[in-house]
Amino acid sequence: MYGLSFLSNTSNRTGKPEHSGATDRDRLDSYSEAVTGAVDAVSPAVVHVGVKGERDGRASQGSGSGVIVSPDGIILTNNHVVDGARDVRVTLADGRSFSARTLGRDADTDIAVLRAETMDHLPTAMLADSKRVKPGQIAIAIGNPLGFQSSVSAGIVSAVGRSLRAQNGGLISDVIQTDAALNPGNSGGALLSSHAEVIGINTAMIMGAQGIAFAVASSTALNVLMQVLAHGRVRRARLGIAGEQVPLRRRAAYAANLSQESGVAIRDLHASSPADRAGLRPGDVIVGIDGTPVTGVDDILRLLGHDAIGKSITVTYFRGDTFAETRVLLDEREK
Known part of the structure; x- marks a missing residue:
């Protein structure tokens, strides 16, 4: 890595400061060269994203940025930049401007994939x-x-x-x-x-x-990109519950040899969902999936990626003070 380094000065017999190795100016130049080199290489692939659309029933316009990752015009940007957009236009650093269409958006990661509508060979950045x-x-x-x-x-x-x-x-x-x-x-x-x-x-x-x-x-953006190109959206698995984080009863957690202090209480089950079919009930408190502790709803969501679709998982939970487990066959979450 490049960086600044400040060296202690020593004195020679003439009383003048003496430097060992590269000077501070040399090191600053190295830092500058690293930054300017990266900018020169990538800035042509960074675009301005102009958006016209409708939000809350009113006409709106906004702007953001995007990164070209394929010479045929595939662009990564944020989902919130193009949310509600009817018209998207991208402008390159060299002044070229093209309309663009949204190939797919994923609000869960705030990533969207665009395609510039051009036959030009565009500059790209590497992920x-x-x-x-x-x-x-x-x-x-x-x-x-x-x-x-x-x-x-x-x-x-x-x-x-x-x-x-x-x-x-x-x-x-x-x-x-x-x-x-x-x-x-x-x-x-x-x-x-x-x-x-x-x-x-x-x-x-x-x-x-x-x-x-x-x-x-x-790496997250690349995963979204690959799924959008393959499926038009990001696919995720579904458990089929509505839940909330709750504290565990200390005595029950100790008896089950659990060190965590919270789990996810099931407040509602979607009819015929994977959780429903597996026999889980409202009031059950989920504490683990396939041996991974579950302390909150976000822990469950992290474990329900596209690679979990069709997978059978082991869910550990409390029903009252009784510690139990069940197998759940996951299916795909709807859009």
């Missing part, structure tokens, strides 16, 4: 394996904040593996936190590594805070 991203590495954001096209900010990855609430109330897992400055209009833009790879799709900032912004990890 990184975000599981290799580490706190402290350089993070470079490119987007169109407040209408200023192709703006760049830089900082570091502050944390990985964060969780963030999407606008639909769902929990986005594996979110990257960064101190690279983001503003309205950056949504859907690229968060880059110093190797000019997209490590995240910028999605949110905390109003009133400084240096706290978030990006959906590139």
Whole structure:
């Protein structure tokens, strides 16, 4: 990784400061070269996304950013950028502008997939394996904040593996936190590594805070992209319950050798759902799925990805103070 390093000065016999190795200026140049090299490589693939549509019965317009990931015009952006859009137009850094259509949206991850309606061969950005991203590495954001096209900010990855609430109330897992400055209009833009790879799709900032912004990890965005291209949407498994987090009775948890303090109480069952067919009942408190502790509703949602469709899982639960388990054959959640 590139970075700044401040070296202690020593004195030679003439009393003048003596530096060992590269000077501070050399190191700053290395940092600058890393940032400018990544920007030069990726900025042509970052687009302005202009949207016209309708929200709450009124005509609306907005804008954000997007990242071209395929030369035939496949673009990743945020779901909230194109939510309610009737007309979408993307503009490249070189001035070219094309209408675009939405191929698929996923509110649960705040990712949307667009296709620019052009036969031109477009510049592209490469998606990184975000599981290799580490706190402290350089993070470079490119987007169109407040209408200023192709703006760049830089900082570091502050944390990985964060969780963030999407606008639909769902929990986005594996979110990257960064101190690279983001503003309205950056949504859907690229968060880059110093190797000019997209490590995240910028999605949110905390109003009133400084240096706290978030990006959906590139591995999550890639999963959404692949499912949208294959199915037109993101497929997920279904358990078929409505539930809420509740504290566990300490004596019952101790008797079942559980260290967790909460589980998910079933408040309602969808008729003929997987949970209903497996014999679960309202009032049961789910505490585990396939050996993974369940302490809240978000834990269940994380375990119900597309790869769980048609899978038989083991659900452990309390019925009163009785600890039990049952097998549940999952099916697919409706749109």
